[in-house]
Amino acid sequence: MSLSPAAGPVPAAIGSGGTAGPPRDRRGAGHSPGRLAWLRLRADRTALASGAALVLFLLVALAAPLIELTYGIGPRDQFQDRLDGFGLPLGRAGGVSGEHFFGLEPRLGRDIFIRLVYGLRTSLFVALAAAVLTSVIGVVLGTLAGYLGGWLDAVVTWITDLTLALPFLVVALVLPPMLTLRFYGQRDTVPAAFGVGVLIVIFAVFGWTGTARLIRGQVIALREREFVAAARASGAGPWHMLFRELLPNLRAPILVSFSLTVPQFVTGEAALSFIGVGLTEETPSFGRMIYQSLEYLQTDPAFVLFPGVVIFALVLAVNLFGDALRDALDPKSAG
Amino acid sequence: MTDGPADEAGPLLRVRGLTKHFPVRGGPVRAVDGLDFEVRAGETLGLVGESGCGKSTTGRLLVRLLEPTGGSIEFAGHDLTHAGRRHLRPLRGQLQIIFQDPYASLNPRHPVGRIIAMPLRVNRIDPPGGTRARVRELMERVGLNPEHHNRYPHEFSGGQRQRVGIARALATEPRLVVADEPVSALDVSIQAQVVNLLRRLHRDLGLALVLISHDLAVVRHLCQRVAVMYLGRIVEIGDRDDIYHRPQHPYTRALLAAVPHVGQFGPAGRLRLTGEAPTPLDPPSGCRFRTRCPRARERCAVEEPALVRRDGGGQATACHFPGPDPLPAEPVRAMA
Ligand SMILES: Nc1ncnc2c1ncn2[C@@H]1O[C@H](COP(=O)(O)OP(=O)(O)O)[C@@H](O)[C@H]1O
Ligand code: SF4
Ligand SMILES: [Mg+2]
Numbered sequence: 001m002s003l004s005p006a007a008g009p010v011p012a013a014i015g016s017g018g019t020a021g022p023p024r025d026r027r028g029a030g031h032s033p034g035r036l037a038w039l040r041l042r043a044d045r046t047a048l049a050s051g052a053a054l055v056l057f058l059l060v061a062l063a064a065p066l067i068e069l070t071y072g073i074g075p076r077d078q079f080q081d082r083l084d085g086f087g088l089p090l091g092r093a094g095g096v097s098g099e100h101f102f103g104l105e106p107r108l109g110r111d112i113f114i115r116l117v118y119g120l121r122t123s124l125f126v127a128l129a130a131a132v133l134t135s136v137i138g139v140v141l142g143t144l145a146g147y148l149g150g151w152l153d154a155v156v157t158w159i160t161d162l163t164l165a166l167p168f169l170v171v172a173l174v175l176p177p178m179l180t181l182r183f184y185g186q187r188d189t190v191p192a193a194f195g196v197g198v199l200i201v202i203f204a205v206f207g208w209t210g211t212a213r214l215i216r217g218q219v220i221a222l223r224e225r226e227f228v229a230a231a232r233a234s235g236a237g238p239w240h241m242l243f244r245e246l247l248p249n250l251r252a253p254i255l256v257s258f259s260l261t262v263p264q265f266v267t268g269e270a271a272l273s274f275i276g277v278g279l280t281e282e283t284p285s286f287g288r289m290i291y292q293s294l295e296y297l298q299t300d301p302a303f304v305l306f307p308g309v310v311i312f313a314l315v316l317a318v319n320l321f322g323d324a325l326r327d328a329l330d331p332k333s334a335g
Numbered sequence: 336m337t338d339g340p341a342d343e344a345g346p347l348l349r350v351r352g353l354t355k356h357f358p359v360r361g362g363p364v365r366a367v368d369g370l371d372f373e374v375r376a377g378e379t380l381g382l383v384g385e386s387g388c389g390k391s392t393t394g395r396l397l398v399r400l401l402e403p404t405g406g407s408i409e410f411a412g413h414d415l416t417h418a419g420r421r422h423l424r425p426l427r428g429q430l431q432i433i434f435q436d437p438y439a440s441l442n443p444r445h446p447v448g449r450i451i452a453m454p455l456r457v458n459r460i461d462p463p464g465g466t467r468a469r470v471r472e473l474m475e476r477v478g479l480n481p482e483h484h485n486r487y488p489h490e491f492s493g494g495q496r497q498r499v500g501i502a503r504a505l506a507t508e509p510r511l512v513v514a515d516e517p518v519s520a521l522d523v524s525i526q527a528q529v530v531n532l533l534r535r536l537h538r539d540l541g542l543a544l545v546l547i548s549h550d551l552a553v554v555r556h557l558c559q560r561v562a563v564m565y566l567g568r569i570v571e572i573g574d575r576d577d578i579y580h581r582p583q584h585p586y587t588r589a590l591l592a593a594v595p596h597v598g599q600f601g602p603a604g605r606l607r608l609t610g611e612a613p614t615p616l617d618p619p620s621g622c623r624f625r626t627r628c629p630r631a632r633e634r635c636a637v638e639e640p641a642l643v644r645r646d647g648g649g650q651a652t653a654c655h656f657p658g659p660d661p662l663p664a665e666p667v668r669a670m671a
Pocket of ligand 3: 387390391
């Protein structure tokens with residue numbers, strides 16, 4: 001059966017009242033474009049594999065406290081007694097054992113497995129929260145600029161250009177310490193959530209421009225379509241226009257830009273915590289772990305291996321799934 | 336003539352000096368430049384002319400998708416010319432539009448039932464028997480299977496989609512429907528079916544129709560009266576038979592001559608339409624048609640011909656030298 005909208009007009013008997021039509025699904029309803037995309041996605045092996053991996057990662061991140069409970073070791077527990085005189089874990093492959101699945105960190109002797117589980121939680125939380133915030137800002141500004149046009153469009157375009165001109169690294173390096181100083185002074189201990197929040201805000205502030213531009217372009221293209229004119233000619237107000245006519249057509253581009261920003265923020269979080277920005281020391285994070293592991297590249301290579309492999313797998317899964325999702329949403333762009 | 340609501344004494348739609356200039360770089364585009372016409376209740380008026388002469392702009396002005404630069408539009412006794420959304424609201428349902436492109440004119444994310452119900456929903460109209468029943472009835476009326484109300488536009492053919500667009504325009508039981516090239520995007524084999532549907536709807540529902548088309552055969556089939564447009568102006572208007580059998584304006588004659596089986600006058604009347612219409616950015620002085628008119632004379636360059644009735648009939652022509660008769664002595668030459 002033909003599931004592609006590109007299949008063109010159905011050669012049905014129109015004169016006889018157009019009773020013939022394409023196949024329906026089980027509920028007798030038609031296939032919405034969203035449903036077609038879903039069917040295409042389900043038929044895509046890469047999408048299935050990367051999607052399954054993503055679900056697994058998400059479950060692990062969500063169930064981190066449960067995993068801690070069953071595993072019996074917390075992310076801040078130290079096992080100094082299992083380190084040798086140089087602070088390196090005893091045993092093979094960085095102390096891998098039935099008790100410590102991925103071994104121990106040198107020096108502090110913390111369990112790598114449970115820290116990776118919590119690192120995944122941090123990473124996904126930061127990336128998803130930042131991507132949601134990015135989408136909200138980008139969609140709101142892009143839609144307003146594209147739909148209303150005029151001076152509002154000019155202002156949004158101007159803010160976009162300004163944001164693009166901001167040097168990301170400089171702001172990322174300067175802003176968190178400034179904010180920490182402002183809110184907690186010199187001495188107070190900073191709660192981990194604060195560092196996470198700052199990171200999310202930085203990503204959102206720098207990330208929304210791409211979404212806004214994409215959405216603005218889509219809205220401008222949609223605005224010229226005659227179904228929008230039909231609604232206007234029927235007296236539709238702005239609420240109906242935005243939420244009934246435009247937004248349903250923006251779901252695909254919103255998902256696309258979301259799928260593009262998530263992996264960006266996963267690597268971004270790792271990169272920033274690698275250079276020591278944002279997250280506090282005790283927040284488990286891939287970037288932090290890799291940074292610390294560099295010192296032990298020679299003496300304890302297992303320490304870099306585990307977080308390296310996990311973050312690689314995570315970014316790969318996010319990217320592959322994003323690609324498959326984009327293909328499913330826009331079959332014309334698929335190779 | 337079909338019976339229309341007998342409340343107003345005057346015509347349903349009255350257009351006076353209607354003008355739309357688009358501000359663009361290089362001066363205003365005079366897309367519509369002073370139209371006068373009327374449409375009575377239940378009447379069908381065809382608007383014909385070459386591409387770019389301002390037909391669509393006129394249609395969009397009539398349903399107030401565009402705001403006129405000048406002139407006035409009066410519908411059912413209300414002045415719509417500069418009416419705001421609030422003021423237009425109660426009239427929107429009585430004045431609907433059908434678009435040319437059956438692909439762009441339906442929201443791809445809505446099932447067709449919702450598309451057809453949109454004007455009801457937007458205007459918070461609860462039809463007797465409910466919206467669902469109304470949608471079913473509309474789908475049946477335009478020849479669609481009501482069972483298909485929860486299918487999406489991409490599951491229909493071009494002709495079926497155009498029927499959906501027509502059903503949507505009928506949802507609020509309008510008194511006037513503007514149809515902008517309703518069949519020109521369709522396969523030739525399907526055009527006749529949709530034309531016949533429009534004809535039946537006009538007959539059964541008694542709605543007034545402004546049919547915009549560059550296809551003279553379609554207009555002849557559907558319209559009681561015809562207005563011929565050239566470069567933003569009406570050059571000739573009259574009853575269908577007068578326009579098709581006794582065209583007075585050289586442009587009308589040329590248009591008809593280009594369609595052999597439609598134009599029904601002898602070789603003597605045959606005129607060829609050569610070249611392209613000048614740009615509405617900079618229309619010719621005097622008569623706008625003079626750069627292509629085989630009858631053009633000095634007077635045509637300096638004096639713009641008014642749309643005047645001839646012989647006291649319903650036919651009006653904007654030409655200094657109308658009619659099929661050969662011109663007297665003065666040499667005829669085209670002015671470039
Ligand atoms: N929004 C607009 N801005 C500028 N020019 C326009 C716009 N819409 C139409 N025009 C111009 O107005 C003229 C008439 O266009 P239109 O009404 O679409 O003609 P038709 O429907 O008879 O082909 C054309 O020259 C067109 O380029
Ligand atoms: S007024 Fe002159 S130029 Fe214009 S149509 Fe008549 S004869 Fe031709
Ligand atoms: Mg047009």
